[in-house]
Amino acid sequence: MAAKILAVTNQKGGVGKTTTTVNLGASLAAAKQKVLLVDLDPQGNATMGSGIDKGGLAKTVYHLLLRERTLEEVRMASPAARYDLIPANRELAGAEVELVDLPNREVRLKEALEKVSADYDYILIDCPPALNLLTVNGLCAADAVMIPMQCEYYALEGLSDLIKTIKRVRSKLNPSLEIEGLLRTMFDPRNMLAQQVSDQLQQHFGDKVYRTVIPRNVRLAEAPSFGLPALVHDRNSKGASAYLTLAGEILNRHHEENVR
Numbered sequence: 001m002a003a004k005i006l007a008v009t010n011q012k013g014g015v016g017k018t019t020t021t022v023n024l025g026a027s028l029a030a031a032k033q034k035v036l037l038v039d040l041d042p043q044g045n046a047t048m049g050s051g052i053d054k055g056g057l058a059k060t061v062y063h064l065l066l067r068e069r070t071l072e073e074v075r076m077a078s079p080a081a082r083y084d085l086i087p088a089n090r091e092l093a094g095a096e097v098e099l100v101d102l103p104n105r106e107v108r109l110k111e112a113l114e115k116v117s118a119d120y121d122y123i124l125i126d127c128p129p130a131l132n133l134l135t136v137n138g139l140c141a142a143d144a145v146m147i148p149m150q151c152e153y154y155a156l157e158g159l160s161d162l163i164k165t166i167k168r169v170r171s172k173l174n175p176s177l178e179i180e181g182l183l184r185t186m187f188d189p190r191n192m193l194a195q196q197v198s199d200q201l202q203q204h205f206g207d208k209v210y211r212t213v214i215p216r217n218v219r220l221a222e223a224p225s226f227g228l229p230a231l232v233h234d235r236n237s238k239g240a241s242a243y244l245t246l247a248g249e250i251l252n253r254h255h256e257e258n259v260r
């Protein structure tokens with residue numbers, strides 16, 4: 001069976017995309033799922049957070065997108081978690097420009113992943129904070145989009161641009177692209193505004209909002225500086241346990257979909 005491919009996307013910066021990709025990846029792997037992470041951000045944060053030094057890499061997702069390397073050549077095992085990783089570093093920023101005049105520029109990641117999709121249960125793509133060609137590659141390769149968001153005043157406004165982009169990709173490039181879910185991140189239940197935005201989110205998106213909420217938790221913030229997912233850094237932290245719960249919610253959802 002082919003992997004379920006999720007693009008973790010929000011063009012707003014710092015909302016928890018990378019934290020979600022790394023910690024959900026580690027949690028799914030801990031639940032015996034075969035997981036591949038794709039770092040599609042020139043910042044390389046998911047690469048570093050998986051315990052791989054982005055600086056010294058000769059083969060990255062950049063070379064995969066330009067078809068200079070095969071997926072087998074760029075794939076690595078994360079030393080920190082039980083998943084595989086396609087790493088990224090600053091070189092990827094050049095791909096934006098270099099891909100523009102090349103054929104099939106939007107579907108290069110999709111084509112590359114098709115060859116290994118059967119090897120995995122889940123492929124998670126960490127997108128950059130922009131609605132650019134890299135993100136479009138992520139959206140074309142994916143079955144569904146996971147949208148992490150902070151429950152702040154401008155959060156809903158940004159969401160409408162993202163949903164427009166998803167609809168555009170759906171109509172032109174990837175008709176079966178779904179919204180998998182919206183994830184409330186860095187949540188502080190004592191914050192009134194966060195509660196209000198959370199309520200609005202549920203009114204608009206109903207079941208698409210994950211029941212699991214990710215709390216603000218210092219272990220989640222500090223784990224990347226050790227090159228570790230929170231699950232490995234401090235298994236008993238609130239952050240690690242929230243992502244384990246999220247993995248359970250996602251596995252249940254997909255199990256129900258498959259049974260139906």
Ligand SMILES: Nc1ncnc2c1ncn2[C@@H]1O[C@H](COP(=O)(O)OP(=O)(O)OP(=O)(O)O)[C@@H](O)[C@H]1O
Binds near residue numbers: 014187214224
């Ligand atoms: N639940 C959380 N609790 C505390 N800190 C968090 C939490 N989630 C993320 N952070 C911290 O917030 C910052 C932004 O998170 P992260 O890098 O995951 O966001 P991002 O959306 O990937 O950012 P970018 O848009 O730059 O790629 C990081 O310093 C991260 O450690």
Ligand SMILES: [Mg+2]
Binds near residue numbers: 018041045127
């Ligand atoms: Mg990020």
